[in-house]
Amino acid sequence: MLSPLGEAGVMIRCGDAISDEVHRRVISVCAWLEGNSFPGLVELVPSFASVALFYDPIVVAESARSALGKGTHRVSPYQQVCRMILSRLEMLEDSVHNQFRTIVIPVCYGGPFGPDLEYVASENELTPDEVVAIHTSGEYLVHMIGFAPGFPYLGGLPKRIATPRRATPRLRVEAGTVGIGGEQTGIYPVATPGGWHCIGRTPLKLFRPEHDLPSLLQAGDRVRFEAITEQDYMEWKEGEG
């Protein structure tokens, strides 16, 4: 279950598939370790089925020396960290999973913000309105944030609107674009090249470096999409200043 990730990390594996159960375990482990920290713990990174724990090996070595005295130099900081993780996980209570947030993401679908909506509709033999209705009906799970700042990996796209990625990626996809790529849906937090089909855009900022929590979404959050008009979008944008 535990393996090293370089000299300053431990990978805690909680399963080997994408499932709600594995996800709950990931979020519980992450929250529990965060609430039961130890000297030298730097940060935790949840993903689909694992939690990476990053630590400072110098601090861990020093705190082990001062806590246990001489003769402890034979225990490596990695072993020391594994011990601390295991002793904490023994006490893990599976009670954290009720604390999720649901975040509503307003999206202006189609038109200039969603040039591929028609394509996604015709590929799936639906009308654009039906695609929007299906996309907004689902509840999506944020498995993790990563790859790029604020980028959410969302689970739960209804298969009826899944669409293989574009053959040629766009050179620039604007920040806030909501896309579908294969069986995934997601939101681009910053402008980047991208191969997903663009079906709409949100006026919300997903990456806000000036905030304490720079990523709007966090692993474990639930997301719902809500259709808004272009006028709503513009007003929202102005309100954001």
Added chain:
Amino acid sequence: MKMEVIRPGLLSTVQDEGRYGYRRHGVHPGGVMDTFAARTANMLVNNLRNAAVMEITMTGPELRFHENSLIALCGADLSATVNDQPVPLWRPVALMAGSVLKFGRCRSGLRAYLSIAGGIEVNEVMGSRSTDLKTGIGGLGGRALRAGDILSAAAASWEARAMLQQLLGQAKLGKTQMKGPIWHLSSREWPLYQKDPVIRVMLGADTSKFTRESLERLYKEQYVIAPQSNRMGYRLEGSRLELEQPMSRLSEAVTYGTVQVPADGQPIILMADHQTIGGYPVIAQVARVDLPVLAQAKPGTRVAFQPITHEEAQQLFLEQERRLQLSAAFIRRRLTETGDRQ
């Protein structure tokens, strides 16, 4: 202390030790590529270890110092001069107001680190002054330095000010406009920036999923650093590395030094500005003590890999830290000595 960028060079950025605590938000730590050289440069001017320095890549800038300044240059030898006099590396150097620091040919390594007593003062973003070119945050507006930029340093420590006064107060400096003490950090303490470095690697998450021949090739043959390499990752060219059988793998956290192998079989080593999450099979992880060596290797360099256990790698890292702390104590004693023997 202020310095003005007359010419920016190829890629000069403000960096510190990185932005920690935000990987779960998709924000990589970033920071200096060669942590050893940058930390030593800070030690030499009595800065805190996380003070911001200038990371100078390959072709150096031209900088004018508006006030008397205590600086140090560590890492790559980019033929730095002040008034045509070579600036010694790995030791503190006092510069007179008006001095212009220039760089020339790249003699060894790839990245030089310039520290200034007090540390370069720019606003912190998410707890760090590091420039992140990809997201456009930190440093000076999230970008590389440009001609006309003026960088200020925070207040220097009294030790650094005393050293500066002492050096500039000695004999007339004349045209040289600079003065270093006679002592310097022993070259035994610097990492080996070899021409064709041997990089030690330990097991990665998927090492056992690669064919035996691939692992043998990884350790027997050399890989060449490709020109598309940058602060995000080093692309390597060489013998193809193959999996025993195709695998689909869940994306998970990666770190500085993680060696990924995409479908084309050519490894990529993730560097300081790596993405936080990766999905490619991971064949190996570079030992942390060898990351500074790798950070100094330019495109075209031949790299060989050698296996090391995780435990040895961690011991080497602790040992390096111990030596760095000894160096720090040595430097502090030298800086505070009264009547420097010259």
